[in-house]
Amino acid sequence: MEGALSNSNFIKNIVMDDLESGKxxxxxxxxxxxxxxxxxxxxxxxxxxxxxxxxxVGGKTNLRFDDTNPTKEDEEYVKSIQEDVxxxxxxxxNLCFAxxxxxxxxxxxxxxxxxxxxxxxxxxxxxxxxxxxTLTSPGKESPYRNRSVDxxxxxxxxxxxxxxxxxxxxxxxxxxxxxPNLNLRDPVLYRISHATHxxxxxxxxxxxxxxxxHPLEDAIEGVTHSVCTLEFEDHRPxxxxxxxxxEMPNRPRQYEFARLNMTNTVMSKRKLKLLVDxxxxxxxxxxxxxxxxxxxxxxxxxxxxxxxAREIGVxxxxxxxxxxMLEYFVREDLKLKALRSxxxxxxxxxxxxxxxxxxxxxxDAENNAENxxxxxxxxxxxxxxxxxxxxxxxxxxxxxxxxxxxxxVRLKHAYFIRCEEVIKDDSGRVVELRCMYxxxxxxxxxxxxxxxxxTIHWVDASFAYPAEFRLYEPLINDDEEGVxxxxxxxxNPQSLEVIQGYVENGLKDVAAMDKFQFFRHGYFSVDPKLxxxxxxVFNLVVSLKSSFQI
Ligand code: ATP
Ligand code: MG
Numbered sequence: 405m406e407g408a409l410s411n412s413n414f415i416k417n418i419v420m421d422d423l424e425s426g427k428x429x430x431x432x433x434x435x436x437x438x439x440x441x442x443x444x445x446x447x448x449x450x451x452x453x454x455x456x457x458x459x460x461v462g463g464k465t466n467l468r469f470d471d472t473n474p475t476k477e478d479e480e481y482v483k484s485i486q487e488d489v490x491x492x493x494x495x496x497x498n499l500c501f502a503x504x505x506x507x508x509x510x511x512x513x514x515x516x517x518x519x520x521x522x523x524x525x526x527x528x529x530x531x532x533x534x535x536x537x538t539l540t541s542p543g544k545e546s547p548y549r550n551r552s553v554d555x556x557x558x559x560x561x562x563x564x565x566x567x568x569x570x571x572x573x574x575x576x577x578x579x580x581x582x583x584p585n586l587n588l589r590d591p592v593l594y595r596i597s598h599a600t601h602x603x604x605x606x607x608x609x610x611x612x613x614x615x616x617x618h619p620l621e622d623a624i625e626g627v628t629h630s631v632c633t634l635e636f637e638d639h640r641p642x643x644x645x646x647x648x649x650x651e652m653p654n655r656p657r658q659y660e661f662a663r664l665n666m667t668n669t670v671m672s673k674r675k676l677k678l679l680v681d682x683x684x685x686x687x688x689x690x691x692x693x694x695x696x697x698x699x700x701x702x703x704x705x706x707x708x709x710x711x712x713a714r715e716i717g718v719x720x721x722x723x724x725x726x727x728x729m730l731e732y733f734v735r736e737d738l739k740l741k742a743l744r745s746x747x748x749x750x751x752x753x754x755x756x757x758x759x760x761x762x763x764x765x766x767x768d769a770e771n772n773a774e775n776x777x778x779x780x781x782x783x784x785x786x787x788x789x790x791x792x793x794x795x796x797x798x799x800x801x802x803x804x805x806x807x808x809x810x811x812x813v814r815l816k817h818a819y820f821i822r823c824e825e826v827i828k829d830d831s832g833r834v835v836e837l838r839c840m841y842x843x844x845x846x847x848x849x850x851x852x853x854x855x856x857x858x859t860i861h862w863v864d865a866s867f868a869y870p871a872e873f874r875l876y877e878p879l880i881n882d883d884e885e886g887v888x889x890x891x892x893x894x895x896n897p898q899s900l901e902v903i904q905g906y907v908e909n910g911l912k913d914v915a916a917m918d919k920f921q922f923f924r925h926g927y928f929s930v931d932p933k934l935x936x937x938x939x940x941v942f943n944l945v946v947s948l949k950s951s952f953q954i
Pocket of ligand 1: 435436437438439445446447449450470631632633662663664665671672673674
């Protein structure tokens with residue numbers, strides 16, 4: 405993972421050099437999503453990079469919607485993208501839409517035609533592909549390549565007015581059909597599309613291609629450093645050609661970095677949309693989705709995502725990042741922020757036979773043992789409690805230190821209890837334990853009489869509050885690194901488990917997105933959609949421990 409574990413940032417070095425040499429006076433970057441889906445964690449990397457590049461040197465960053473493909477784009481995505489960027493705590497200087505530049509782009513295309521550098525071509529997409537040549541053989545020139553300027557101007561104008569059917573004509577740059585760079589073999593600049601655009605409606609019947617639109621958008625906005633992913637490296641000569649031949653006053657430069665790939669994670673809006681459309685998940689913000697909206701709903705914090713993006717750094721070669729790295733950063737972030745509380749996911753009732761009936765005492769519990777500033781709370785304790793089913797075993801293996809017949813354990817924040825009797829139902833299932841407690845062993849009393857090896861958590865049965873827990877595993881399981889086109893064949897059928905259990909009484913009125921560390925279970929966050937007053941629903945953000953180290 406070249407550069408992945410250091411904070412090396414070769415683009416930042418370029419920016420610094422450009423400022424020092426006076427090549428640029430103010431750094432302007434942009435984050436240019438196409439509004440054809442919700443942003444994912446890969447976009448977060450690009451957002452952090454673009455905004456922080458400018459932030460660090462007092463520059464500016466635009467949020468620009470690259471909305472040049474009307475059939476796939478939608479207002480819903482425009483809204484969600486803005487929400488996600490804001491949530492990551494970045495403020496754009498200008499909110500821009502490529503569609504606002506359609507007139508300027510059209511004028512520049514006309515300029516190219518007038519300069520003899522663009523022509524209207526009637527070949528079909530298939531014919532163009534066939535005539536394009538290969539890496540080892542040159543392409544063939546289109547029979548329409550030598551149309552006169554006047555004819556081209558006339559045809560392009562009529563394309564614009566909607567006279568021709570989709571796919572019947574395109575505008576192409578006239579560069580070099582023998583160029584070793586296939587992108588320079590008369591690339592398409594404009595296509596006909598009679599679709600309705602989410603902002604310009606039916607005003608336009610032609611739309612610019614990415615390779616023509618993007619450099620112009622950058623130049624119009626005065627972007628100095630246009631950062632994109634490595635697939636566009638071979639497009640850079642075309643980017644420069646467009647800026648130069650269109651006689652743009654500003655001269656943006658394109659720089660490429662490695663896109664983020666992550667284990668067990670689909671990283672493409674198009675593929676994520678399939679999961680939504682096929683109802684594999686319940687929407688773009690399903691907590692299993694690697695979208696920013698999904699991660700937010702799951703309980704990830706903006707800080708954890710920004711720290712992750714910084715740590716993976718900016719490399720010049722593609723690699724796959726272990727998804728546990730992202731988990732590491734949310735765990736680190738929540739460690740000192742989340743209230744530590746007790747929740748029972750799979751309850752087993754314990755009756756403390758020597759505890760007086762009707763008595764309740766309120767025990768002290770710290771809210772976060774590693775962060776005393778979070779204070780303490782009182783938790784009830786009485787004769788009946790719930791513990792976790794797997795904190796008891798009737799015939800335990802060696803080194804099992806939790807409850808089993810005759811064994812004594814510590815109840816977190818409370819007393820030692822010893823298991824005296826096991827009650828089963830007709831099928832032989834353990835349904836209740838009878839235990840004795842030792843009043844001398846109260847937590848905080850300084851008791852040193854004897855030691856126990858196991859500490860387990862619990863909630864008081866008469867105060868416990870019913871809650872739903874949603875436990876997650878990766879949506880996609882892939883043995884190899886990265887997930888490819890066949891990702892739908894790798895769906896993990898166990899990606900969601902819904903459990904009904906109990907939380908401490910104090911948690912009955914939690915607010916959406918409140919974060920907790922439930923002892924021995926992990927970090928949880930209150931689901932903003934499913935949780936209702938009086939019926940809290942907790943999403944598992946991340947388990948407590950992992951063998952993963954950075
Ligand atoms: P997708 O295939 O998911 O739609 P895209 O690259 O087509 O991705 P855009 O909306 O065009 O998505 O991307 C906006 C910006 O985010 C671009 O500059 C792009 O390079 C960057 N980006 C997209 N995916 C990643 C990724 N996995 N890692 C880093 N940057 C990314
Ligand atoms: Mg795209």
